[in-house]
């Protein structure tokens with residue numbers, strides 16, 4: 451809390467992670483409450499690589515007529531016109547208001563305007579799950595500002611209404627979002643299937659194919675699929691429920707072969723229902739397909755030698771590839787991509803995860819399809835080397851100073 455002449459500025463700051471689903475959320479049964487048609491499961495990625503940093507503040511000296519505000523990467527976001535952000539703020543305020551009613555000694559924060567300042571250390575709205583980390587950080591930082599006693603699972607009900615995938619970023623490790631069946635969404639919540647320490651060897655290599663903001667946003671895309679795809683009901687009602695069980699089992703048993711197969715099958719199943727939509731939705735491009743070819747070649751070598759799968763690709767609503775692998779296979783998976791993409795052409799090989807990636811030997815590359823290699827070299831602009839990580843963290847570094855002014859990082 452900072453003090454100035456007009457009264458205190460209350461502040462709380464958090465960082466929150468990105469998550470990349472291995473069983474995809476695609477489809478809403480209720481667009482207003484943001485309720486999904488199927489459960490999903492993701493891996494939370496380390497905040498050493500990708501993170502949102504958010505400070506929530508409130509003060510009696512913030513002009514009441516200006517209302518709440520969100521400054522995102524230095525620009526004002528029009529949150530008054532965002533029903534999703536309004537739903538999150540309204541529900542957090544009402545929890546604070548109940549707390550104030552039960553303990554009159556508490557400062558009346560629920561009636562004060564909120565000034566929120568946030569930065570993403572990666573491109574916003576580029577298919578890198580910025581809305582997931584962004585809404586998780588928003589909900590966590592306000593819940594801390596308001597000293598709310600609710601658990602991460604209880605808060606996931608609120609974050610879900612900001613962006614569905616955000617409910618999975620309130621926890622670290624391996625996280626499930628249970629679709630639930632209640633009409634009011636009260637049982638549509640996220641829970642931790644396993645903490646990062648259960649299987650800390652999980653690594654992810656993100657191939658940034660396009661940092662541009664040009665794909666059909668997830669929200670719009672999934673509505674088209676639910677309305678028009680004839681394959682979709684089978685995916686939501688039959689295929690995904692079975693896969694969720696098998697994926698949880700694979701994670702519990704630390705069975706990478708099963709994890710990888712289910713991850714690739716589910717990514718392909720999700721993109722298949724996109725293509726089956728009308729008008730068809732195609733998120734993958736030639737560069738994405740080249741990444742698939744390279745992962746297939748890596749896995750072929752391993753299975754030919756009688757071992758299991760070493761790498762798993764997955765794609766969200768855009769062309770960027772995420773490749774999961776285990777630390778012990780770093781050279782045989784990430785090393786292959788490093789050898790073929792090179793250091794000069796592509797940035798991002800530094801950092802705690804990247805520096806351990808040694809380029810694979812030339813013979814490992816001999817079996818790769820030349821055209822795929824060429825396409826990948828031309829189309830990947832940047833890589834992000836990361837791994838499984840923890841949930842949101844409360845931090846002392848504030849993006850709002852003691853007088854209530856934004857601070858630039």
Ligand SMILES: Nc1ncnc2c1ncn2[C@@H]1O[C@H](COP(=O)(O)OP(=O)(O)OP(=O)(O)O)[C@@H](O)[C@H]1O
Nearest residue numbers: 502568574575576577578579580581582584668767
């Ligand atoms: N740090 C943040 N704080 C609050 N809201 C954020 C933050 N970052 C992103 N958002 C919200 O998320 C929106 C971007 O979401 P969108 O779903 O378009 O992109 P994405 O999450 O990067 O991509 P995708 O969902 O396809 O993976 C932003 O316009 C903003 O409203």
Ligand SMILES: C[C@@](O)(CCOP(=O)(O)OP(=O)(O)O)CC(=O)O
Nearest residue numbers: 471474475613614615668669766767
């Ligand atoms: C393909 C996905 O990344 C879709 C994510 O969709 P969003 O969570 O961005 O959608 P809204 O709830 O409409 O905001 C798959 C996933 O993350 O599970």
